[in-house]
Amino acid sequence: PKERDRDAWFLESLSEAVEPEQSQPDALLFRQRFRALRDELVSELFTIFNRELFQDRLPRQEIAWRGRLTSTAGRCVFLEGQSYRVELSTVLLTSPERTRDTLLHELCHAAAWCVQRSKGGHGHAWRFWTDQAKQRFPKLP
16 A cells, blocks of 8 residues: 555656645656656656556557657557557657656557557547546546
8 A cells, every 4th residue: 555655646746736845755856857867757657557557467668758759749659469669759748747647648558559459549448548547546637
């Protein structure tokens, strides 16, 4: 239970709306040094989301920052087998909060593909995973 509480506190503390003195210390560091630590943040977020939402069923695949991705904050590219690649915009994702929310959105696409073999955009399989996220972390958008 304590690990689960720590995860929720960490994720919520990535939001600028959470006062620094109320923030989980690691999350506050990511807020203060986002550009320098964004790869570490993405790795930590993947670990939490995979464990807490996807029961460790998502293989750890490439999550890449793309400077040319300017019209959308992120995208999930479906590859052969159960592979995927998540691409995140360096232009649009300028905070831990937006990165958290975008990565979660894209990993729900990855789970729909890897677990349910669905490429259905924002269809039933994707909504199943977003509903799981809302149940587990109700304070996240």
